[in-house]
Amino acid sequence: MSIREDQNRFKSIIKGKVRDDFKRYVTSGELIGKREDEFVKIPMPRIDIPTFRYGPKQNEQGVGQGDGEAGEGSGKPGGGKGAAGDQAGEHMIEVEISMDELAEMLGEKLELPKILPKGAKNILAEKNKYSGISPVGPEGLRKFKQTYKKALTRYISSGTYNPEDPMIVPIRRDFQYRSIKKTPLPHTKAVVIYMMDVSGSMGDEQKEIVRLESFWINTWLKKHYKGLDTRFIIHDASAKEVDENTFFKTSESGGTLISSAYKLCQQIIQADYSTSEWNIYPFHFSDGDNWSGEDTRICLSLLKEFFLPNVNVFSYGQVESKYGSGQFLKDLQKEFTNDDRLTLSQIEGRDKILSSIKDFLGKGK
């Protein structure tokens, strides 16, 4: 039966539509809410073949059955299948799109180059683990419990099991053995460290932009690195490490000392991620209003001496807030012209998310 082919064809049409409409999905939070481990679910209106048909007025009337006087409510609003359900566009189905496909779409749309891991140590190591079950194997690896269960099932289903005399004799078919499963161990490891300014001038809209960007950056990097670590740092005048949820929800009021975040980030890297083994991607989002020129100087020297030599690429995104845009971006530009270990991006609003993702990931590092 070829229904699978038709089903796949249908799914690919749907995916084509998602691809055509990709920008909308990138700039609205729709996908992130539907995220599961391996895939996202995208609500998709049923695609229809157009025909000459009656307009929606038809569905506002119908024949029903039951008690009630004229003018009285006739029960449940929306009332069941015939009433409103047949109208076009109301059939919502969800399509599952794997993270890999999503990353591919992103790559295709933005023409992103493949990332070359640092040191090119991308050989996967393999580890053997006895986690599988197989019907053949050496006697030494026989699993007694599974074999017994299998035999018992056979007895019961064939009706020969006698509870009075519960003797089970396994036959060849029942035997179960442990078997080796190979699990690949990724050699190239990567960590993304997100830093965000949560001072008073960063509003909800700015944070939403950061959230969207980080989702897409993760999606893209995950495609290239199996086992991607993410760490989150928030800062105003002081910095602390938080989990993902807190990261996007926290609002502080107070001044901004960017260097505090950079210092904490440096500590994390030094403690957990040896720079020879890990591909490190620090991202920093801020509105660019640093407290003092003195602090900016500290940041610049940290970048120059620690970050740039040790990380794959250091990314800074300046989100425009309602108070305008700060000075930090310009300071960085002035200091590190033409240094491709540092990417800078200015994000004026939601519309610029795509182009800013391209800024960040377009270097293929």
Add this chain to the structure above:
Amino acid sequence: MANLTLELEAERKKIRQIAKDCGLDFFETVFELINYDQISQIASYGGFPVRYPHWKFGMEYEQLSKSYEYGLSKIYEMVINTDPCYAYLMEGNSMMDQKLVMAHVYGHADFFKNNVWFSKTNRKMMDQMANHATRIKRYIDRHGYEVVEKFIDTCLSLENLIDRHSILNGPQKMDEIRPDAKKDNFLFKVEKPYMRNYINPPAYIADQKQKQNEKNMQKSQFPLSPVRDVLAFLMHYAPLEDWQQDILSIVRDESYYFAPQGMTKTLNEGWASYWHSHMMTRHILNDSEIIDFADHHSGTTFMQMGGYNPYKVGIELFRDIEDRWNRGRFGRAWDECDDVRERKNWNKNTNLGRDKIFEIRKIYNDVTFIDEFLTEDFCVRNKMFVYKMNKETGKFEVDTRDFKDIKAKLLFQMTNFGQPIIRIEDANFENRGELLLHHTHEGLDLQPNYMDATMQNLFSIWKRPINLVTLMDNEAQLFRYDGNQYTKHSLTDNNKVGEGEQQELPKA
């Protein structure tokens, strides 16, 4: 083929005999036991195991299998109108369910065989569908998947433009609608052969022929009369390649095959429900199954608020009719009787009920069925009403319980399948080879965005501009799509289509 378990096979034999004893007359019915995934697959193919490749079946499958897996819906019964009939039972249903389905299926099988609207159906449709699939697959090999798929999409978009009333008298002959099909009627009758040259001199014939040709040139009405079977018309007269013509004919064939089922939904389901209920309660059920049966049966015939349930209306009407004809509650004397008490106790012991319902299953369709047998008494007894959306509260409300309104509403829903009636009026509109369609407005406007997209599809087949006359927002309008853009003209000032416009049209 049949793979029933011994137990089911025994029941099948029993039920088949009971159905025969009840007077049901059906094609031999082959039951197959399949699992939920198979049933979803077959259901998405409209009941046939082999159909041409198209994504719409995949979409159907995606929805059916998902909604089964999430526990939202379950397909109990599926039966295919072929000879022999094929019916599917789902693995894992309870024995009572299986018996119910079998009894129900024999009702359908009887209906398929005897109802007059199915008399012209191809009973070898199983083979025909497979044949269609092979042909389309061959075109795919030859012209590429996407090209063929796109064309099928176009054809499916016009799928409902067939003439449902031609099912009985056969489709309109497409060469009879041409203007030159008119016979030479200028010749005088000649009794004696030797008089021929004197009565109809050659000069006169030549003269008349020339006149006729000129007349044809001036006003070649084509088609001679409006055509309902738009698909057939396009097949014959649209500039299509052979394979495109063939695909169009496949889509049309299948559309005609499914049409009678849509025209007899209430009747067919009512009939099958009537018989499953009759057979189950009198002959088949054992004591322990009564509750489950009652539960299942009332689930099927439950009229949801706002939903029209053909099972419910059908079975109730059949029971009502049987009762009326058993007691002689029909004919002039009954209609003219105004005495409430007399009506209430009316019983002439005519006992014609069974005969009457068998007659109905033979010669009626949904429209004639409702039109003739939905009575005021019935509506009152079944508490029927027309509901309406209250725009202020956003809720559905009982609009009226007036019998005439209920009946009008029900009949309207059924007319032409609930599809708009659209005819080809002129295939040489404005003498420019454009297509002029006419929508018979019956109170509801066409949905504009679908209309535009469908006109676009028509254009891709006809390859000349498409015009559609319809009533939109209470104003007669002519919509036109010329391959690039849509235009519309109001027709309220000059009712004659086209006349006023000819001057407006640019001479590009």
